[in-house]
Structures are given as structure tokens and as C-alpha cells.
Amino acid sequence: MKKKRLLPAVVLSTAMLAGTFAPLPAEAVHTNVSTEAIAQKHGLDNGNKPMFVIEKQAEKQHASNAAAALDHLEKNTNKYKIKNPKASLLEKKTEKDELGMTHVRLQQSKNGIPVEGSEVIVHFNENNGVTAVNGEFNTVVDKAEMDTDPSITQSLALAAAKQAVKAPKKLEYQPTSELVVYPFEGDSYLAYKVNVNFMGEKPGNWFVYVNAQTNEVIDQYNALMHADGFLPAEGSGLGVLDDHRKLHVSHKNEKNREGTKFYLSDYSHNNLDGIHTYDLANQWGGTGEVHSKIGSAWKDDYDRPAVDAHYNSEKVYEYYLEEHDRNSIDGEGMAIVSKVHFGEDYNNAFWNGREMTYGDGDGEFFIPLSAGLDVAAHEMTHGVITHSGGLKYRNQSGALNEAFADIFGALVDEDDWEVGEDIMADPAKESGRTSLRSLSDPSKYPVGADYVPYGDGSGMYPSHMDEYYDLPLNLDNGGVHINSSIINHAAYLTGGQIGKEKLGQIYYRALTVYFTPDTNFSQARQALIQSAVDLYGESSEEALATEDGLNQVGITE
Structure with missing residues (x-):
């Protein structure tokens, strides 16, 4: 094989890896940033207010369904700050779990148009009592006067979206589009949410928000989670x-x-x-x-x-x-x-919203990436996330998306707490890169030079919120790979106390029962602890271990 230079890493999975490997000294732009402050900066300035209310005394309802959920919210408008639930919330999905609990997921809407990222979940026990309400409700959109009749056609929006992401003329999949209310940078827009998916040397699973009044692109991000007879x-x-x-x-x-x-x-x-x-x-x-x-x-x-x-x-x-009685990626078979054999010397694997794709590696950094069981689990878990919590692939929700893919990769490949140890080429291992990421010791690997100024100056993957990288959206989608290692390490610390099987049950329940698209680290803490309480009881070893793991990485609120 022709000798090649050891390449800087490309983004793996919804890509599994971000950045280059050699850290450069740089002055940190922040330290000791609280979970609350970061959450306030990303998302809450758009009016999306998170809630997680545990009902200590469950209010009994006549049933556990969407109508009962809305009745409960109507009776408690002051508590939840939702002025008119029956007018602003639509049933999205109702599920009953193995504990006998029922979870009603409601989508916020404006004049019948869904509000992007705003969902409220009402949780009932087996006796039809409301035990908790969580999610996000956008009070700014709710109060605003908005024209929700589009001025442009869907076809015009599709054309604008394809042009914005430089999509090839030939697409493997027909783009999809839906009309949404999109809060962004302090304003709210009526927008076409367009998904454009394509292969090529720079494959994409783009979500593009096109102003439904002016046909201008408001926002866009790549969510590539790098037969009869x-x-x-x-x-x-x-x-x-x-x-x-x-x-x-x-x-x-x-x-x-x-x-x-x-x-x-x-x-x-x-x-x-x-x-x-x-x-x-x-x-x-x-x-x-x-x-x-x-x-x-x-x-x-x-x-x-x-x-x-x-x-x-x-x-x-x-x-x-x-382990979870889930039939395939979508739960429905x-x-x-x-x-496989995507491109030439392709150092990547990804979930594109529909399927897994694996490169063969260049033989210098990676061997064929399908060799890793944890890599396959990582990619397929991105699919599970798409069909459950739906974590948006940017900022903290995106870091949770990447972290849960890593965590379940380490749970399926149960031999260790590393991700990607089986796909590293010999030259990479000789240089000290023996895996992609480490849940047990995230700081064993450096981040890329571009990311260093936004962290604590160490230039290594963070293990604690004191080391959080406050990245702009144009770098790693706001830190989806970099900051995922904080959640990874929390899972490792909890798993060390209660074992991988129970860890998996707790994290799976949080993802599928309590997470919404905009869930941040603070909300994830509440969801994980509540999931442990649901499964094992309040003050149980499992609930205490879950809380302790999060405390140790600085997610304390």
C-alpha cells in the first residue's frame, strides 16, 4: 500500500469524530460557564421555555390520553405558563410503557402550524394520575400575532433550499418539506422546513428553513449523523x-x-x-x-x-x-x-436519516469502519434518536445526540468504555490514537486547533462543565462532538456504580420518554434522574448513582 500522510480526522458519523488531533496553545475565552448560562444563551433567547415539573401528588384523571392531558394543563395554566393549551397543543404521539405509565407527547402549534422544537409531554401512572410534565413551550410565539398563510409555493422553497446547500442535480431521495413556525435569533418566522439528502464526496442530510413569505433562507444545518422472491x-x-x-x-x-x-x-x-x-x-x-x-x-x-x-x-x-423491546430503529420493524465501500479511502461512517454508510478508511488512520460493533451501534442509535427524542443536531441537544450514540455504542460493545478501538489503523495506533473517543478518560485525546480558543485552554476533550467549549454554530454545529464527552463521562461514572445493563435502561428511558428535540444538559439531568426513579425508586442506588455521575461532571442544576 502506498504510504500516506496521517490525515487530520474528518467528521465521523452523524459523523463520529470532529476536528484534528494536535492541540495548539491558546488563550481560553471562558471558564466555569454554568449549565444554566449556556442553556440561556442557546435556545431560550428565542422564547422556548423549558419545564420539568414532578407532581408529588398525582392528580387523578378519568383517562390517560390526549384529552386528559389537555384537561390537566387547562386546570393548571398558572403552574405551566400555557395560557390556552387546547388551542395551542396538538397530540403528536401517545405511548404506554412496560411500567404501565402512559406518555402523551403534544406539539405546540400556531394556527395549526407546528412550532419547531416545542413539545410538551404529560406523564400518567397506571392509575391515570399525572406524575410529571416536561418539555418546552414557546411563550413568545404563543403571544405573537403571526400571518401563517405562506406567500410562496413549496416548490420555490425546495429550489431555494437545494441551491443553498449546493445539492447535486440527481438526488437519491426526494426532498421533503413541511410548513413550520421557526423561532430563530430572537424572531419567529413562518418557514418551510426542507430536508435535502444526498450522497457524494460531501454527503448531506440538510435541514433548511426557508422563509415562507420571502423565499429567503433563514437557517440551515447538516444533520448527517456522520425484495420479493x-x-x-x-x-x-x-x-x-x-x-x-x-x-x-x-x-x-x-x-x-x-x-x-x-x-x-x-x-x-x-x-x-x-x-x-x-x-x-x-x-x-x-x-x-x-x-x-x-x-x-x-x-x-x-x-x-x-x-x-x-x-x-x-x-x-x-x-x-x-434489552429494550424495541423492534428496529423506528420501533416498528x-x-x-x-x-459499504463508500467512495475511496473515505475516513468516515454516518447515519443520513435513513441508513448507515461506511467508508473503507485510508489504511493510515482508519481501516474499514464497519469493523467496529460500537461504530454500528453508534450509527444505528442515531436512527433510534431520530425516531424517539428527536434531538436537534446542534448545540447541547446535538451534543446529547452524539453522546447517546457513543454511550449505546459502549453498551452494545460491552468489553470496554472506548468508541472505535477496532477501526484504528496501525499507524494511528502507533501515534497514540487507539480509539476515537474515550468515555472513561475523554481528555486522553486533543480536539482540533480551531476549537481550542473556545475551551479552557487545555485543548483536550472535556470531562467537566468547567472545560465546556462554547463553540459557534459554524464549528462542529456548536460543539456536538466536542461537548458530548461530558455526558459520556457522566454515563461512565454512573455505569461504574450500577453496571452497564441498568445504565442502558435508565438512559434509554430518558431518551424515549422524556427527551424532546431541544433538550439541553440541565433538562437531561432531570430526565435521567427521573427515569432512574421511575425504574428503581426514589433514593435507590440507581437513582443516586445517576445523580452522582452528573454531579461529578458539573451538571448539577
Whole structure:
């Protein structure tokens, strides 16, 4: 292999890694910034007011449904500061969990138009008593007089969005658009929220907010989280690191002169639309084809990244099913799709809102990224987040998004508290980079030089809020990778006290029951502690350990 320079890291996953590796001395621009102050700076200035009210004496309702939730909010308008709940909140989703609790998720609206990022969740116990209310309600939007009739067409907004993100002419997926009220930088806009998704050397999962009155782009960010007739069969193969893998594959009931062709499509699981692994043949785009070959033994070097992607996807699927009774990424059996051999020497893997994509690495920093079980778990967890808490991919909510992907990566790959230790190339390991991130010791790795001036001056990944990087949006989407390590370390500290299994139950419940798109670190603390209380009881070892882990990293409010 041709010797190459050790490259600075690109963004991995919704990309898993951000920044370069060599820290540079710089003067810090802040220290000891409180969780409350940072939350106030990002998001709350738009009028989105967070709430997390625990009802010590549950108010009994006649039922646990959307109507009962709205009745409760109507009776307590002073407590929740929601003036007219029945006019401003619409039912989004109602779910009953394994504890017998019911959770009604309500979307704030203005004249029937959803308010971006503003959701309120009402939680009922098994006796129809309201136990808690949390989420965000935008009081500024609620009070404002707004014209919610668009002046431009959806097609014009789509064109403006595609131009803004320099989307290629050919798109693998049709862009989607919905009309929303979008609070941004102190103002509120009627906007088309456009999602443009494409592959290429710089793939994108862009969300673009286009002013529905003027057709101007208000805001945009890349949320790339860097077959009939088939019969089930069993096969085997070798992974990138020579691991022998037993595989669930499929074939058609036909033969040609060379033999039966087998496909990396797994139809062996009930109520699942399959696990499918595609080959992109080192192209930067296109849909690719399901990886196939004559015979059911997958041992060629070219097969190995596909073998690992296929095998690891099933392992992550089994974890979520067995540990959390979750059927696939969306909880409803959606197909799990992975694509390998993306581009050439691509040092990345990502979730693009629909599927996982893995590069082969350059052999200097990464080997094929599908070799890591924790990498697969990280990417698929981004999908779980998309279909549950929906954490927005910027600032603290984005850091929570990245942290939970890392945490569940470490839970599925239960051998250690590192992420990406199996995908590092020998030259990278020789230089001291033995993993992507460390939950046990985040500060073992430096951040990129561009980020150093915004932290405490150490230039290392932070383990505590005193080391928080107050980054602008144009750097790492406001610190989604950099600051995730604070939450990572809190999880590690808690897991050391109660074990990974209980940690997973607590963090999964917080994500799926209490998180909303704009959840910040402070709200996450409340949600995590409440989840531990729900599962194990107040003052339980598990609840105390959850609180202690957060306290130790400075998330104390």
C-alpha cells in the first residue's frame, strides 16, 4: 500500500469524530460557564421555555390520553405558563410503557402550524394520575400575532433550499418539506422546513428553513449523523479483523451455471423488514446493489467490510430488541440498511436519516469502519434518536445526540468504555490514537486547533462543565462532538456504580420518554434522574448513582 500522510480526522458519523488531533496553545475565552448560562444563551433567547415539573401528588384523571392531558394543563395554566393549551397543543404521539405509565407527547402549534422544537409531554401512572410534565413551550410565539398563510409555493422553497446547500442535480431521495413556525435569533418566522439528502464526496442530510413569505433562507444545518422472491439461508464469512461470522443471508430459488447466488439480505426476523447490506463499489453516490456472490461463503478481502456491517447490524438489532423491546430503529420493524465501500479511502461512517454508510478508511488512520460493533451501534442509535427524542443536531441537544450514540455504542460493545478501538489503523495506533473517543478518560485525546480558543485552554476533550467549549454554530454545529464527552463521562461514572445493563435502561428511558428535540444538559439531568426513579425508586442506588455521575461532571442544576 502506498504510504500516506496521517490525515487530520474528518467528521465521523452523524459523523463520529470532529476536528484534528494536535492541540495548539491558546488563550481560553471562558471558564466555569454554568449549565444554566449556556442553556440561556442557546435556545431560550428565542422564547422556548423549558419545564420539568414532578407532581408529588398525582392528580387523578378519568383517562390517560390526549384529552386528559389537555384537561390537566387547562386546570393548571398558572403552574405551566400555557395560557390556552387546547388551542395551542396538538397530540403528536401517545405511548404506554412496560411500567404501565402512559406518555402523551403534544406539539405546540400556531394556527395549526407546528412550532419547531416545542413539545410538551404529560406523564400518567397506571392509575391515570399525572406524575410529571416536561418539555418546552414557546411563550413568545404563543403571544405573537403571526400571518401563517405562506406567500410562496413549496416548490420555490425546495429550489431555494437545494441551491443553498449546493445539492447535486440527481438526488437519491426526494426532498421533503413541511410548513413550520421557526423561532430563530430572537424572531419567529413562518418557514418551510426542507430536508435535502444526498450522497457524494460531501454527503448531506440538510435541514433548511426557508422563509415562507420571502423565499429567503433563514437557517440551515447538516444533520448527517456522520425484495420479493428471496428465501432465507445461512452463510458464513470473515470480517475485517479475521473474525469468523455466522450470517443470515438469502437466495432466490434459481440457479445458473456457476451456482446459486446469495445476498446479504436477512429475512429471518419476525416483524422486521429485513437487514440489508449494499455495495456502493467505491462510488460517491447512487443506491448501490445488495452485496451478493455465488455461494454462501464470504471470505474475499472485498467481502469483509460487508460481512462486518451485516453481522454488526444484526447484533445491534438484537440488543435493542432484547434489552429494550424495541423492534428496529423506528420501533416498528423498519428495514435496517447498511452501505459499504463508500467512495475511496473515505475516513468516515454516518447515519443520513435513513441508513448507515461506511467508508473503507485510508489504511493510515482508519481501516474499514464497519469493523467496529460500537461504530454500528453508534450509527444505528442515531436512527433510534431520530425516531424517539428527536434531538436537534446542534448545540447541547446535538451534543446529547452524539453522546447517546457513543454511550449505546459502549453498551452494545460491552468489553470496554472506548468508541472505535477496532477501526484504528496501525499507524494511528502507533501515534497514540487507539480509539476515537474515550468515555472513561475523554481528555486522553486533543480536539482540533480551531476549537481550542473556545475551551479552557487545555485543548483536550472535556470531562467537566468547567472545560465546556462554547463553540459557534459554524464549528462542529456548536460543539456536538466536542461537548458530548461530558455526558459520556457522566454515563461512565454512573455505569461504574450500577453496571452497564441498568445504565442502558435508565438512559434509554430518558431518551424515549422524556427527551424532546431541544433538550439541553440541565433538562437531561432531570430526565435521567427521573427515569432512574421511575425504574428503581426514589433514593435507590440507581437513582443516586445517576445523580452522582452528573454531579461529578458539573451538571448539577
